[in-house]
Amino acid sequence: MRKIKLLIQYDGSAYHGWAAQPEMPTIQGTLTDAIEKLTARRVELFGSSRTDAGVHALGQVAAFTIDSPVPTENFARALNNMLPDDIAVVEAVHVPDSFDPISDTKSKIYRYTIYTGPVRPVIQIRYCWHRPGTLNVEAMQAAAKILLGMHDFKSFASAADNRESSIRTIIKCDVSGKDNEITFDVQADGFLYNMVRNIVGTLVEVGRRRWTAADIERILAAKDRCQAGPIAPASGLCLMRIFY
Amino acid sequence: MRKIKLLIQYDGSAYHGWAAQPEMPTIQGTLTDAIEKLTARRVELFGSSRTDAGVHALGQVAAFTIDSPVPTENFARALNNMLPDDIAVVEAVHVPDSFDPISDTKSKIYRYTIYTGPVRPVIQIRYCWHRPGTLNVEAMQAAAKILLGMHDFKSFASAADNRESSIRTIIKCDVSGKDNEITFDVQADGFLYNMVRNIVGTLVEVGRRRWTAADIERILAAKDRCQAGPIAPASGLCLMRIFY
Numbered sequence A, B: 001m002r003k004i005k006l007l008i009q010y011d012g013s014a015y016h017g018w019a020a021q022p023e024m025p026t027i028q029g030t031l032t033d034a035i036e037k038l039t040a041r042r043v044e045l046f047g048s049s050r051t052d053a054g055v056h057a058l059g060q061v062a063a064f065t066i067d068s069p070v071p072t073e074n075f076a077r078a079l080n081n082m083l084p085d086d087i088a089v090v091e092a093v094h095v096p097d098s099f100d101p102i103s104d105t106k107s108k109i110y111r112y113t114i115y116t117g118p119v120r121p122v123i124q125i126r127y128c129w130h131r132p133g134t135l136n137v138e139a140m141q142a143a144a145k146i147l148l149g150m151h152d153f154k155s156f157a158s159a160a161d162n163r164e165s166s167i168r169t170i171i172k173c174d175v176s177g178k179d180n181e182i183t184f185d186v187q188a189d190g191f192l193y194n195m196v197r198n199i200v201g202t203l204v205e206v207g208r209r210r211w212t213a214a215d216i217e218r219i220l221a222a223k224d225r226c227q228a229g230p231i232a233p234a235s236g237l238c239l240m241r242i243f244y
Helices: A027-037 A074-084 A137-146 A194-207 A213-220 B027-039 B072-082 B137-145 B194-207 B213-222
Strands: A002-010 A057-064 A089-097 A109-113 A149-152 A167-178 A183-189 A236-242 B002-010 B054-064 B089-093 B109-115 B149-152 B167-178 B181-188 B237-243
Touching: A002 A027, A002 A074, A027 A057, A027 A074, A027 A089, A074 A089, A109 A194, A137 A167, A137 A183, A137 A194, A137 A213, A167 A194, A183 A194, A194 A213, B002 B027, B002 B072, B027 B054, B027 B072, B027 B089, B072 B089, B109 B194, B137 B167, B137 B181, B137 B194, B137 B213, B167 B194, B181 B194, B194 B213
Parallel strands: A057 A236, B054 B237
Antiparallel strands: A002 A057, A002 A089, A109 A183, A109 A236, A149 A167, A167 A183, B002 B054, B002 B089, B109 B181, B109 B237, B149 B167, B167 B181
16 A cells, blocks of 8 residues: 555636536546546545636645555556546655645645736636726735735635634735736635635725725624625636645 | 628637538637627628637638628627637727738738647647657757748648649748747748648657758658648647738
């Protein structure tokens, strides 16, 4: 028996998220099927992030324990031959049995992309939120700084989140704009359910001058999801990297 | 009656090319249906380039003549509301009746993209040729220069091309590499059937050191398709701009 850690990339457009569900195409389900096809073993695959339907990943991590003659170094290539084009295993490495892809996580970075041009961008449409109209990047940058550090982010967690504590530490919350594209890079020690999408939806309200940085302070203090802005669509979100 | 010129962008992945075919999703067919839905008129839509199945466009041009009360300036937005996400009309302008999207073309630019990294790029896979392995960019640049100017490009035309003359003038044939991505920008006064894909497939043989620039001279002189390299896949090709 050995534990194998996978670094995984996917275009989430065609999937009902990471977590396996009966009768639905999911990333976890598709990968587990590919591992079974390769090794004739049905493993339990633990993913680090339960990305939602339509969310993408360039740095998802998952692990499984297996007893198989297939050498670890052959897994990535062999699985890629069995996976559809929109999922790829970048690497497979042997890790200590104690490795836990969830609890060993030090921090994660997500990127969110908004396209602000008037005409939908046909080539990037699956990887962005097409929101025509100017947004003030400087105002969003200033508001984003307020979220840095350790806070109770209850106002930015969707109701479905029932974890005990909603206190998290945001290490990085950068907003940058170039041509018609605005990107948000958010790094934290952990994320609540829909946290990045709720933060982006709220910062957009600052970008369109409905709210100011002071409103972000008020929303954060309220610890009430109803105070924050609307959730940004899944298509713009990508899990970039998990740090261990 | 007035003539309207459309500037069109599309992700060609889901379509059997530009040209309408019965029972097949095509760009021309989808656009013609959208115009009919908007105006209750069945027009004949003339495209400048008959892009192949799977080929993309950021600068396709098409024109049609119509008698409709819909103002020209409303066409782009109204058509975009009726079109699927992977086709967009960037602008619709009123042009003189004499405008012909094909014969008025002065030149066109296509871009071809190769991704050379070992793992398939899940986010760009629909817009590139995933060809793992190093290619010598300098050697391809030198070979590409040989194609510049007026030549008989018969060696680079697929057999299905039955146009009278295979003489064309290539104005630009640039090869550039950055990280794992190599792009080919080819501008000419006109293109033979599959010409860019045949040029790219041939230059790749130079990039992998099977051939040299001297072979490109030999292939060009032979005027025989069998002398050139294999055709590069459609997914890497994008019609960037048409000059009038």
